[in-house]
Amino acid sequence: MAQKLQRQLSAIKKVMVGTLNKNYVPFPVDKSLCSRWTNDLSHGGETIIYTSFMYQLASLFKSYEKYLPTFSNMGGSSRMASLGKLFIKPKKEDLERSYAILRNISAMLKKAGINHGYLYDDEPYSGGLLLELGMINEFKEYGGKVLQKFKDNGVRRVITVDPHTTNAMERMKKLLNSDIEVVNYLTLIKGLSGNGQFVIHDPCLYTRYLDLGETMRDVLTNAGIKVKEDIMVTSKEYGTCCGGPLGPVDLELSSKIAEDRARKLLSVSDKVLVACPLCYQNLSPYIKNIKDIAEVVS
Amino acid sequence: MSDWQIAIERALENNIPKVEEILNQYPYLKDYGVQLRQTKEEVVNNLEKYVKQTMESVKRTGGKVYLAKDAEEAREILKDIVGSNKKIVMAKTNVGHEINVTETLEAKNNQVFETDLGAYLIQLSHGESSHIVFPSLHLTRENIGELLHDKLNMPVNRNSTIEELVAQVRQFLRQRYMEADIGITGANSISADSGSVALVENEGNIRIDTVFPPVHIVITGIDKIVPTLDDALKEVMVQSAYAGLYPPTYINVSSGPSSTADIELKRVSPATGPKEFHVILLDNGRMEASKDPDMKEALLCIKCGRCYFSCPVYRVKGSSWGQPPYGGPTGAMWTAIVNKDYETANYCTHSGGCREVCPVQINIPKVLEHIKWLFIDEGQNNLSVTP
Numbered sequence: 310m311a312q313k314l315q316r317q318l319s320a321i322k323k324v325m326v327g328t329l330n331k332n333y334v335p336f337p338v339d340k341s342l343c344s345r346w347t348n349d350l351s352h353g354g355e356t357i358i359y360t361s362f363m364y365q366l367a368s369l370f371k372s373y374e375k376y377l378p379t380f381s382n383m384g385g386s387s388r389m390a391s392l393g394k395l396f397i398k399p400k401k402e403d404l405e406r407s408y409a410i411l412r413n414i415s416a417m418l419k420k421a422g423i424n425h426g427y428l429y430d431d432e433p434y435s436g437g438l439l440l441e442l443g444m445i446n447e448f449k450e451y452g453g454k455v456l457q458k459f460k461d462n463g464v465r466r467v468i469t470v471d472p473h474t475t476n477a478m479e480r481m482k483k484l485l486n487s488d489i490e491v492v493n494y495l496t497l498i499k500g501l502s503g504n505g506q507f508v509i510h511d512p513c514l515y516t517r518y519l520d521l522g523e524t525m526r527d528v529l530t531n532a533g534i535k536v537k538e539d540i541m542v543t544s545k546e547y548g549t550c551c552g553g554p555l556g557p558v559d560l561e562l563s564s565k566i567a568e569d570r571a572r573k574l575l576s577v578s579d580k581v582l583v584a585c586p587l588c589y590q591n592l593s594p595y596i597k598n599i600k601d602i603a604e605v606v607s
Numbered sequence: 608m609s610d611w612q613i614a615i616e617r618a619l620e621n622n623i624p625k626v627e628e629i630l631n632q633y634p635y636l637k638d639y640g641v642q643l644r645q646t647k648e649e650v651v652n653n654l655e656k657y658v659k660q661t662m663e664s665v666k667r668t669g670g671k672v673y674l675a676k677d678a679e680e681a682r683e684i685l686k687d688i689v690g691s692n693k694k695i696v697m698a699k700t701n702v703g704h705e706i707n708v709t710e711t712l713e714a715k716n717n718q719v720f721e722t723d724l725g726a727y728l729i730q731l732s733h734g735e736s737s738h739i740v741f742p743s744l745h746l747t748r749e750n751i752g753e754l755l756h757d758k759l760n761m762p763v764n765r766n767s768t769i770e771e772l773v774a775q776v777r778q779f780l781r782q783r784y785m786e787a788d789i790g791i792t793g794a795n796s797i798s799a800d801s802g803s804v805a806l807v808e809n810e811g812n813i814r815i816d817t818v819f820p821p822v823h824i825v826i827t828g829i830d831k832i833v834p835t836l837d838d839a840l841k842e843v844m845v846q847s848a849y850a851g852l853y854p855p856t857y858i859n860v861s862s863g864p865s866s867t868a869d870i871e872l873k874r875v876s877p878a879t880g881p882k883e884f885h886v887i888l889l890d891n892g893r894m895e896a897s898k899d900p901d902m903k904e905a906l907l908c909i910k911c912g913r914c915y916f917s918c919p920v921y922r923v924k925g926s927s928w929g930q931p932p933y934g935g936p937t938g939a940m941w942t943a944i945v946n947k948d949y950e951t952a953n954y955c956t957h958s959g960g961c962r963e964v965c966p967v968q969i970n971i972p973k974v975l976e977h978i979k980w981l982f983i984d985e986g987q988n989n990l991s992v993t994p
Binding site: 311322445446516550552553558562565566 | 623922956958962982983985
């Protein structure tokens with residue numbers, strides 16, 4: 310059993326490290342699809358909004374996970390990887406949704422007086438997946454390239470918009486002794502409005518690693534949104550993951566965890582809020598009324 | 608819902624609010640947890656010294672003490688002490704499970720009876736433990752009613768109440784003690800300064816196992832050593848509170864064989880209780896882990912099992928995650944230490960609740976991240992040999 314999983318992870322590593330080194334993306338994909346959400350931000354600058362493609366490619370994470378056993382059997386060959394480019398693309402509606410979210414985040418930042426640029430097709434993926442799969446050496450090696458890329462573009466401060474990138478950047482800073490400033494958009498936005506009543510599915514990394522759970526709640530309640538809590542479901546101690554990070558290891562188990570989590574959330578409210586594009590992907594098959602925070606405040 | 612889903616849901620509903628209530632009602636317990644972390648860190652950072660001190664202390668109380676470097680050595684020591692054709696009552700011991708006590712002793716023609724209700728149900732059903740404190744957690748009351756009826760012809764069924772089930776087993780288990788030659792227990796903690804073994808329980812079986820049979824054998828890991836008897840008592844209090852069972856019905860302390868000083872105040876041994884007291888300290892990867900800066904954090908675990916309930920993987924997979932008795936988040940660390948199984952850690956989603964609820968604040972996801980890295984690294988070597 311151990312060898313089967315080792316082969317699978319080894320194949321992922323091979324494909325991912327290859328595409329990261331070549332194009333700074335986790336999977337072979339047309340990068341321009343990811344940057345089309347804006348054309349009115351300046352290229353680069355000291356402060357940038359950093360998407361790390363997470364919203365744009367969230368649906369692909371799951372699609373790729375479906376093909377992992379095939380990758381694994383083929384030893385993660387580059388031929389398979391290039392085939393992926395042909396048949397795995399984000400759906401149009403998924404892309405449009407991600408564009409709207411990113412445009413809203415950018416607008417909320419501007420409203421808070423935060424001027425920011427964007428790296429467009431020069432943006433690198435953070436390498437978060439390497440980190441989360443225990444590929445620490447590869448993460449450090451690739452992280453050095455990411456930091457260099459920012460440096461080359463004159464970036465000193467990155468505004469992250471999702472938990473995985475925020476966490477990866479924080480870890481990268483520590484592992485590589487970088488002085489780049491990493492700040493999550495939730496800590497910057499203010500003066501917002503919204504309405505409705507929701508239960509929050511906390512992203513594990515925001516709430517239990519980055520101490521942003523309360524920040525997220527403050528953003529929502531200050532905007533006029535009511536948040537329903539239940540210690541068994543939404544507390545820091547007993548709220549649980551959507552199962553997303555297990556996709557590359559065991560897709561079936563990942564889905565079972567998502568289904569279980571959805572059932573718990575729905576016992577509190579039929580309207581569910583997420584703050585991570587991967588949580589959205591994992592939970593949305595089981596929850597009809599599910600939205601990202603950046604879809605309910607503006 | 609599957610039986611497992613029903614069982615885990617009932618356990619969560621019963622346990623989580625109870626632990627919260629206990630921690631609010633007895634606020635000193637959280638402070639004890641913080642203190643325990645410090646004292647246990649001291650031991651882990653100087654493990655050889657504390658093992659030596661513990662062994663000297665046990666000898667001073669009149670007990671016999673052994674250090675087993677691995678499971679095989681522990682089994683040989685145990686076989687030598689026990690011999691054959693004995694009747695043994697055993698209180699649930701995870702380290703005992705780790706070295707397969709029951710199978711080892713049965714192979715030498717001994718009879719081994721589990722006396723902890725949960726462990727006994729596992730023995731009866733030939734199943735596997737699904738939680739480090741509550742081994743029969745996967746069995747619903749309906750399952751247990753059927754099991755007791757089918758296996759022991761007890762007058763219960765799937766509609767019996769929990770009280771009715773417990774009452775039946777109580778009658779049955781009480782008879783086992785009368786004929787026992789040996790009692791085997793684990794240890795929740797063992798103090799280096801006094802060589803005392805502390806055990807916490809609610810059923811009363813440990814109290815009987817440790818004093819009624821003429822011989823008491825303790826099997827425990829060297830990670831259970833704490834500097835003083837004071838620390839040992841704090842550890843059992845914290846353990847029981849975080850398992851949701853506080854105040855515990857019984858706390859037992861055994862320091863050597865039974866003794867009396869009632870004649871001229873000269874302490875002599877044995878008295879009414881056991882005449883022999885043996886402590887087998889098991890290494891089995893623990894010493895090596897104490898020297899690994901990333902892994903040694905795992906040795907602080909006091910095995911309260913609270914982390915299981917905050918883990919989405921355990922909630923879905925139950926005992927099929929890890930290698931019993933080491934399951935759940937802490938088990939993913941422990942199976943790496945004692946079984947060199949680095950695969951289990953890869954199923955961690957880094958949900959992080961385990962760290963939030965841990966009384967000694969073990970950064971479990973960080974340890975598991977390190978084990979994932981060991982797995983990838985090991986794979987690289989394996990796969991380069993077998994492409």
